[in-house]
Amino acid sequence: MAEPPEEQPPQAVPWEGQEPSLREPEQSADRSEPYDASPGYERGHGPYQPHEPGYGLYQPGYSPYDHQIPETKSRRLAIQNAKAYLLKSSTTSGLNLYDHLVNMLTKVLDEQPTNAVDIIENISNDVKWAQFQTKMDTLRDEHKVLPTYEASENLKALFLKANGEEQPEEETEETPLPNVMETAFYFEQAGIGLSKGETYHIFLALKKLISVQPIQTCRFWGKILGLEMNYIIAEVQYQEGEEEEEAEEEEVTEETGEERGEVEDKDEEKDEPPKSTYKPPPIIPKEENGTGANKYVYFVCNEPGKPWVKLPPVTPAQIVCARRIKKFFTGRLDAPVVSFPPFPGNEANYLRAQIARISAGTQISPIGFYQFPEEEGDEEEEEEGGRDTYEENPEFEPLSVAELVDSGSSWVHHVQCILEQGRCVWFDPFQKSEEEGEEEEEEEEDEKADEPDELQQEIGPPLLTPLSEDEGFQNIPAWTAQPSTNLIPQHAVAILQSNRWPGAYAFASGKKFDNIYFGWGHKYSPENHNPTLPPPVQAEYPSGPDITEASDPTLEEEMAFNAAKEEALAAAEEEEEEVEEEEEEEDD
Structure with missing residues (x-):
């Protein structure tokens, strides 16, 4: 029995005035750019476009139409980048595509089902379902409380009366419950x-x-x-x-x-540390x-x-x-x-x-x-700060x-x-009662200079x-x-x-x-929120000529100082001698 003839691809019809050519289409001088007769073809693009699968693995100089093979380092780098991308974990399920594909291929090779390509989606679902399958006991399945069931249980108490009856009762009394x-x-x-x-x-x-x-x-x-x-x-x-x-x-x-x-203060009175002069705000x-x-x-x-x-x-x-x-x-x-x-x-x-x-x-x-x-004493309330x-x-x-x-x-x-x-x-934080005022009159006189000015209401x-x-x-x-x-x-x-x-x-x-x-409970601010900066560090001691350490004088300054000191001493001795001579003359 004769075999049916193979189907021949349709041949291009030559334009008028041209003879059909049996030669292959000419390729560009650069073999990394394959010839493409499709409309809109631009030189410099490979067989993979950015929107097509496999674009990330394509490198210039290597394609199914090229006879050149890229360097080993570039191929190894491309493989590492591809594997790193496949190992990225999902933010939803926590799985990664690399392990998922490995488990899928393992399942296919172990079971070897017929027409695996037709049921590959079902195999993927089965592999994912196995990852989230709950633990099973030998006697019964583990009970799992769904969030919707838990929420419905909380709401169930709202629809029941205190005695468990669901029949509504007529309420004629006034209730504080608003509509x-x-x-x-x-x-x-x-x-x-x-x-x-x-x-x-x-x-x-x-x-x-x-x-x-x-x-x-x-x-x-x-x-x-x-x-x-x-x-x-x-x-x-x-x-x-x-x-x-x-x-x-x-x-x-x-x-x-x-x-x-107070009890703790009494226990600590035995060993009293030095008291601080800091006065906290009232x-x-x-x-x-x-x-x-x-x-x-x-x-x-x-x-x-x-x-x-x-x-x-x-x-x-x-x-x-x-x-x-x-x-x-x-x-x-x-x-x-x-x-x-x-x-x-x-x-x-x-x-x-x-x-x-x-x-x-x-x-x-x-x-x-x-x-x-309308009550008496409204004027006093207005003076104190308004009605409430x-x-x-x-x-x-x-x-x-x-x-x-x-x-x-x-x-x-x-x-x-x-x-x-x-x-x-x-x-007013500095306002005191009459009893406290009588007891602290003497102390206030000594501390008037330390107290701040009166606060404005x-x-x-x-x-x-x-x-x-x-x-x-x-x-x-x-x-x-x-x-x-x-x-x-x-x-x-x-x-x-x-x-x-x-x-x-x-x-x-x-x-x-x-x-x-x-x-969200926040007030609108046209500018970004800037946290408050901590206060400046308090000085350890007051600076002054008696405390601040002076720099050491130079040799010339020291010699000049000693010479001036000797001259001052000599002048003082001469004055003393003159005074003594005057006193002796007066005595004679």
């Missing part, structure tokens, strides 16, 4: 907020917090992002009488610490609970369903130091804050200080919604969206400003100050106001965004308004 979903709806008009699922979980978490703590008012403050975990923050006010009990507990712990220090006490920067109490949790943790009260030293540093949150309240100047506390204290700063600068309300109560209490205005008439957006004077701050001292109300802007008085920075206003939509202005919502604290927003619609924060 978080309604607030989220208004912020959603401007594209601000969390997902509906997470917002509802936070809603249930706040309800669980209210059922456990004796809370009078509660509000979803916002969410601060962290490197490992985030913080969900609730702003609450305790019922009357509850704050006093907590303050007494804190005082007891402070007294016990002071007693321990300690500024923190504001009492329910006033100033500690007006509200804050609870935080990492995720809805996890237990709420109460943050400690903030101190002026923590606020002052927080203004000088900038640290990202980790999500762990017990994490140390490594910075300079050193922060007095851990991440829980730093978080509380940032919350106080953000609240003082971004908590705003429409003008006229709050008013000062306000109440809702029952006769408040809501402003239109256009009025809320056009002018910054339509919004006011309803949280006290924090002074440079770290308090909302200024405190700091006075910040009063409550309910309009936003038009906020200072901008580098031609950027402190606030940006805009409606939620320009297409349907009659149903728009007024939205304000803080430029000093990115992530702070406020909305107003009729008589409803609220503030919220979503961000």
